[in-house]
Amino acid sequence: MKDIIFGLSILFIASCMNAPESNPSEPERPAYTLVIHGGAGTITRSGMTPDMEAEYLAVLDAALDAGENILKNGGTSLEAVRDVIVLMEDSPLFNAGKGAVFTHAGTNELDAAVMDGKTLMAGAVAAVGNVKNPILAAFEVMEHTEHVLLSGKGAEEFAAARGLEIVDPSYFFTERRWKSLQTVLEKEKQQAELSEQEKHGTVGAVALDKNGNLAAATSTGGMTNKKYGRIGDTPVVGAGTYADNATCAVSCTGHGEYFIRYAVAHDVSAAMRHGGKSLASAAKDIIHTRLLSNGGSGGLIAVDAMGNISMEFNTEGMYRGYAKPGEREVKIYQDQ
Amino acid sequence: MKDIIFGLSILFIASCMNAPESNPSEPERPAYTLVIHGGAGTITRSGMTPDMEAEYLAVLDAALDAGENILKNGGTSLEAVRDVIVLMEDSPLFNAGKGAVFTHAGTNELDAAVMDGKTLMAGAVAAVGNVKNPILAAFEVMEHTEHVLLSGKGAEEFAAARGLEIVDPSYFFTERRWKSLQTVLEKEKQQAELSEQEKHGTVGAVALDKNGNLAAATSTGGMTNKKYGRIGDTPVVGAGTYADNATCAVSCTGHGEYFIRYAVAHDVSAAMRHGGKSLASAAKDIIHTRLLSNGGSGGLIAVDAMGNISMEFNTEGMYRGYAKPGEREVKIYQDQ
Numbered sequence: 001m002k003d004i005i006f007g008l009s010i011l012f013i014a015s016c017m018n019a020p021e022s023n024p025s026e027p028e029r030p031a032y033t034l035v036i037h038g039g040a041g042t043i044t045r046s047g048m049t050p051d052m053e054a055e056y057l058a059v060l061d062a063a064l065d066a067g068e069n070i071l072k073n074g075g076t077s078l079e080a081v082r083d084v085i086v087l088m089e090d091s092p093l094f095n096a097g098k099g100a101v102f103t104h105a106g107t108n109e110l111d112a113a114v115m116d117g118k119t120l121m122a123g124a125v126a127a128v129g130n131v132k133n134p135i136l137a138a139f140e141v142m143e144h145t146e147h148v149l150l151s152g153k154g155a156e157e158f159a160a161a162r163g164l165e166i167v168d169p170s171y172f173f174t175e176r177r178w179k180s181l182q183t184v185l186e187k188e189k190q191q192a193e194l195s196e197q198e199k200h201g202t203v204g205a206v207a208l209d210k211n212g213n214l215a216a217a218t219s220t221g222g223m224t225n226k227k228y229g230r231i232g233d234t235p236v237v238g239a240g241t242y243a244d245n246a247t248c249a250v251s252c253t254g255h256g257e258y259f260i261r262y263a264v265a266h267d268v269s270a271a272m273r274h275g276g277k278s279l280a281s282a283a284k285d286i287i288h289t290r291l292l293s294n295g296g297s298g299g300l301i302a303v304d305a306m307g308n309i310s311m312e313f314n315t316e317g318m319y320r321g322y323a324k325p326g327e328r329e330v331k332i333y334q335d336q
Numbered sequence: 337m338k339d340i341i342f343g344l345s346i347l348f349i350a351s352c353m354n355a356p357e358s359n360p361s362e363p364e365r366p367a368y369t370l371v372i373h374g375g376a377g378t379i380t381r382s383g384m385t386p387d388m389e390a391e392y393l394a395v396l397d398a399a400l401d402a403g404e405n406i407l408k409n410g411g412t413s414l415e416a417v418r419d420v421i422v423l424m425e426d427s428p429l430f431n432a433g434k435g436a437v438f439t440h441a442g443t444n445e446l447d448a449a450v451m452d453g454k455t456l457m458a459g460a461v462a463a464v465g466n467v468k469n470p471i472l473a474a475f476e477v478m479e480h481t482e483h484v485l486l487s488g489k490g491a492e493e494f495a496a497a498r499g500l501e502i503v504d505p506s507y508f509f510t511e512r513r514w515k516s517l518q519t520v521l522e523k524e525k526q527q528a529e530l531s532e533q534e535k536h537g538t539v540g541a542v543a544l545d546k547n548g549n550l551a552a553a554t555s556t557g558g559m560t561n562k563k564y565g566r567i568g569d570t571p572v573v574g575a576g577t578y579a580d581n582a583t584c585a586v587s588c589t590g591h592g593e594y595f596i597r598y599a600v601a602h603d604v605s606a607a608m609r610h611g612g613k614s615l616a617s618a619a620k621d622i623i624h625t626r627l628l629s630n631g632g633s634g635g636l637i638a639v640d641a642m643g644n645i646s647m648e649f650n651t652e653g654m655y656r657g658y659a660k661p662g663e664r665e666v667k668i669y670q671d672q
Contacts, residue, residue, distance in 0.1 A: 120597045120630070126567070127487055147566045148593045151463055152488040154565025229490025230483045231462070238574040238599035260484045261456045263574035266599040267606060275610030294456070 032071035033208040033307040035322040036063050036084055038094045039201035040253045040299035043317025043332060053332065059091045060321045060330040067207060068323045077207035077215035077249070078116055078139075084205040085112070085135040085217045092174045094319070095201025097133060100172050100221025102181040108172040110221055111235040112138040117214030117243035124235035125159070126151040129172075132165040135219045138235070140164065149235060177224070184225045202234055204251025206243070206303045214249035214305065216241050216265070223256065232256025238266035245305060247272040248279050253318070254298010258291055268302055279303075283310035368407035369544040369643040371658040372399050372420055374430045375537035376589045376635035379653025379668060389668065395427045396657045396666040403543060404659045413543035413551035413585070414452055414475075420541040421448070421471040421553045428510045430655070431537025433469060436508050436557025438517040444508040446557050447571040448474040453550030453579035460571035461495070462487040465508075468501040471555045474571075476500065485571060513560070520561045538570055540587025542579070542639045550585035550641065552577050552601070559592065568592025574602035581641055583608040584615050589654070590634010594627055604638060615639075619646040 038060060066087045067080040089097025100108045112134035113124035123142025126149060131137050137159040141150055150158055160166050202220040209215075218241045220234040233240035233256035240256065242265035243249035250265040259265075264286055271282035283302055291298065292314045299313025301320060311320045313334070321330035374396060402423050403416040425433025436444045448470035449460035459478025462485060467473050473495040477486055486494055496502050538556040545551075554577045556570040569576035569592035576592065578601035579585035586601040595601075600622055607618035619638055627634065628650045635649025637656060647656045649670070657666035 148596045149567040151565035158564040228494040229487035231485040257484045260573050263602040270606030271610045274607045
């Protein structure tokens with residue numbers, strides 16, 4: 001009898017040791033988590049028509065579907081963020097891929113980056129003008145070169161050499177973004193104050209997969225009226241994009257120069273690593289305290305290794321959404 | 337008598353309060369501190385002639401003189417790091433400015449960055465081929481644009497528009513670097529292992545001035561045989577260059593891709609800010625533990641707000657030196 005009780009005790013202890021997820025103080029890691037954004041800025045109800053709102057929400061939903069489909073079927077976080085970004089790049093609604101804003105010269109110069117939280121490998125392209133999906137070029141850089149960041153004509157040659165779809169630059173022409181440039185140029189001529197609206201914009205995705213691997217990806221057309229080969233935070237690993245399985249995956253959007261100077265994406269990871277902060281606390285601190293008090297507008301999405309998410313922004317709105325098993329949300333405004 | 341003693345006591349306490357520097361537990365901040373590097377890598381005594389060694393040490397000494405001269409006369413840390421880098425860019429010895437390495441195509445694509453620890457303003461240029469002193473272009477970006485990072489032809493146009501000295505690309509031809517490219521191309525053809533030697537190299541400077549302001553600057557020709565508009569860590573604020581009066585100023589050198597993926601310069605600052613680490617501990621951790629264990633070779637120089645310095649590297653040598661009032665050192669090898 002003693003032996004049986006002893007045996008049962010051992011069994012019980014062993015089963016407890018093998019199932020730490022049954023401990024209520026340690027919440028179970030979800031099978032997957034996906035968070036996406038389509039840019040932060042002056043996005044208000046009064047500036048939006050019901051049709052536009054419905055269109056944005058539909059693309060955000062479709063992007064979540066694309067990523068969730070992969071994660072549900074055992075795909076990796078890298079595959080999920082890749083397909084989310086491709087879908088959003090192909091939509092004319094967001095400032096990335098097809099919907100990229102125009103430079104001062106009336107051209108399009110696109111940037112994108114990806115980072116793998118498991119290996120800390122990363123790939124990025126800056127100032128490409130004829131690659132249909134810059135995020136795929138960023139993946140090629142990560143997977144098939146010894147480099148992290150390729151730029152300009154060289155990056156375009158590389159993308160073509162890797163067999164990616166090259167388009168005529170006219171592919172990136174959209175009436176709406178062209179008008180934005182004309183408005184900004186006109187205001188510049190009148191030396192009027194340029195509003196932040198329509199100037200920035202980005203798409204991003206972060207994911208956690210069933211193996212506990214994190215990934216982050218970001219893509220953008222940059223800033224309307226940008227000059228002189230300006231590169232923003234998106235392709236700058238540590239500024240607009242970062243992922244580390246030991247901490248979190250982050251994708252940023254906003255006034256890129258501030259995100260570079262404060263190394264925002266890496267700062268969230270570093271506050272967790274060096275300061276032992278939670279993801280929520282780290283993200284709130286950089287977005288609502290450090291950036292805001294210094295005039296930096298924008299936001300970020302993030303997911304940590306336990307599937308906790310953050311969607312912080314200090315602007316009036318951010319196109320955003322997330323999905324976990326049995327949970328989904330898509331939102332636009334601050335007061336939602 | 338009591339009143340006199342009381343008065344003297346008050347005087348004594350007040351004088352102590354006004355002179356915290358007299359407290360032996362709080363070391364006095366030096367009037368200035370300057371640290372410089374000329375690249376880290378496979379730099380060994382056996383690979384060096386006495387003449388070459390003397391030449392390197394002479395330029396390091398001249399660079400320290402240039403910066404120290406400014407700091408001694410009440411100049412700013414920004415002015416000091418600017419003049420140090422210009423002098424080192426003008427020397428053919430280092431992989432920056434005149435001595436820049438060649439790309440795969442036989443051209444030169446130079447990168448540089450500067451950051452102001454007081455304001456966290458930063459400026460950088462990437463892939464410029466005709467600007468005599470890329471560091472001056474980085475300063476112009478910081479001081480005269482709303483941007484942080486300009487690239488390629490656009491950055492060249494900007495530098496010309498700001499009146500900087502534009503040179504024929506042949507200015508950057510040096511026999512030694514051309515031979516390096518031919519050696520690397522030959523090895524590539526034979527599919528031989530490419531050595532790290534001669535491939536990388538950078539110059540950098542960090543300074544603390546009498547007002548307690550920190551600054552960091554870095555300049556490079558990048559990586560021999562680089563392709564496709566590759567950008568390394570130097571112009572990536574947070575990777576190769578960072579400065580924040582609240583923590584430290586950092587300039588890195590080494591295998592740039594690793595420095596981007598680990599956001600090395602910002603990580604030193606973040607370990608101090610979020611983790612309360614000392615500069616020495618933060619710099620040692622990233623260079624000797626995280627980078628080394630993951631295969632990342634290189635080093636960094638740094639100075640904190642109290643004038644403590646760090647010159648850490650995990651390679652066989654790093655051209656380096658520092659100067660404080662009454663102190664100076666220039667070194668090359670690890671065992672010095």
